[in-house]
Amino acid sequence: xxxxxxxxxxxxxxxxxxxxxxxxxxxxxxxxxxxxxxxxxxxxxxxxxxxxxxxxxxxxxxxxxxxxxxxxxxxxxxxxxxxxxxxxxxxxxxxxxxxxxxxxxxxxxxxxxxxxxxxxxxxxxxxxxxxx
Amino acid sequence: xxxxxxxxxxxxxxxxxxxxxxxxxxxxxxxxxxxxxxxxxxxxxxxxxxxxxxxxxxxxxxxxxxxxxxxxxxxxxxxxxxxxxxxxxxxxxxxxxxxxxxxxxxxxxxxxxxxxxxxxxxxxxxxxxxxxxxxxxxxxxxxxxxxxxxxxxxxxxxxxxxxxxxx
Numbered sequence: 001x002x003x004x005x006x007x008x009x010x011x012x013x014x015x016x017x018x019x020x021x022x023x024x025x026x027x028x029x030x031x032x033x034x035x036x037x038x039x040x041x042x043x044x045x046x047x048x049x050x051x052x053x054x055x056x057x058x059x060x061x062x063x064x065x066x067x068x069x070x071x072x073x074x075x076x077x078x079x080x081x082x083x084x085x086x087x088x089x090x091x092x093x094x095x096x097x098x099x100x101x102x103x104x105x106x107x108x109x110x111x112x113x114x115x116x117x118x119x120x121x122x123x124x125x126x127x128x129x130x131x132x
Numbered sequence: 133x134x135x136x137x138x139x140x141x142x143x144x145x146x147x148x149x150x151x152x153x154x155x156x157x158x159x160x161x162x163x164x165x166x167x168x169x170x171x172x173x174x175x176x177x178x179x180x181x182x183x184x185x186x187x188x189x190x191x192x193x194x195x196x197x198x199x200x201x202x203x204x205x206x207x208x209x210x211x212x213x214x215x216x217x218x219x220x221x222x223x224x225x226x227x228x229x230x231x232x233x234x235x236x237x238x239x240x241x242x243x244x245x246x247x248x249x250x251x252x253x254x255x256x257x258x259x260x261x262x263x264x265x266x267x268x269x270x271x272x273x274x275x276x277x278x279x280x281x282x283x284x285x286x287x288x289x290x291x292x293x294x295x296x297x298x299x
Contacts, residue, residue: 003208003275003276004275004276004280004281004284005275006275006276006281007276007280007281007282007284007285007288008288011288019185021184021185021186022185024185024186025185040230063287063288065284065287065288085287085290087284087287089280089284091204092204093202093203093204093233093234093237094233094236095233095236095237095239095240095241096233096236097231097233097236110287111287113280113283115280116240126283128277128279128280128282128283128284129276129277129278129279129280129283130276130277130280131208131276131277131280132208132211132276132277
């Protein structure tokens with residue numbers, strides 16, 4: 001996400017992450033930590049989704065940009081509730097298949113990018129290069 | 133000298149055990165391993181379950197070589213800090229991940245300078261034996277590819293307002 005910062009140059013950005021230690025990397029921007037969750041831990045997934053929902057309602061963003069995984073999927077899904085558009089960028093780690101989160105995001109996010117042309121073609125999403 | 137890391141989510145005992153085996157055989161000291169919350173603690177290598185980003189940055193700065201699972205976060209860090217990285221993909225058949233996407237990751241990245249792929253313990257030993265001559269990438273830029281930044285910029289601005297971005 002931090003490698004995308006130049007794209008947010010003229011925006012008021014709120015960062016949401018599962019990593020408390022990243023606070024020092026975002027300067028004065030508002031920063032929220034959410035509990036991690038994935039499909040193996042249902043309860044943590046639900047708690048995380050509730051926290052994401054709360055943050056989307058509170059921050060009321062115009063745009064949601066996610067670099068993937070379950071929290072990003074929920075953020076893109078809840079973005080619609082506040083009339084925000086959303087962009088889900090699947091992790092550069094997914095070089096053969098899109099992640100489950102990205103597949104789910106295709107029906108909720110305004111746009112979905114894969115970072116690998118081959119994967120983008122296979123799943124009918126866009127590719128505009130990678131974070132590398 | 134060698135910083136081994138398996139990420140924060142899952143253990144990767146095969147990698148840590150192989151590194152420990154090699155360090156004992158070659159009598160190499162100064163290895164440090166981050167083994168994950170449920171990872172097996174090595175007896176002969178200093179280790180921690182997890183590291184804060186600051187501790188992680190210090191290990192990266194102090195090491196000569198990074199040994200890692202094929203996690204993109206670690207690979208990016210290695211490229212940014214001009215450290216050669218030896219990556220071993222996690223495999224489903226050993227219960228190391230829920231799919232074999234790390235195999236795809238390494239086959240897509242192994243041509244990049246500074247990224248050295250070990251698909252087995254033997255290959256890991258080979259790379260570790262040649263540690264002094266492992267080439268280093270020339271440092272990935274701090275930001276993403278320009279066309280990706282520009283695509284995101286266009287997306288953000290496409291309603292004509294700068295607005296708040298919730299990233």
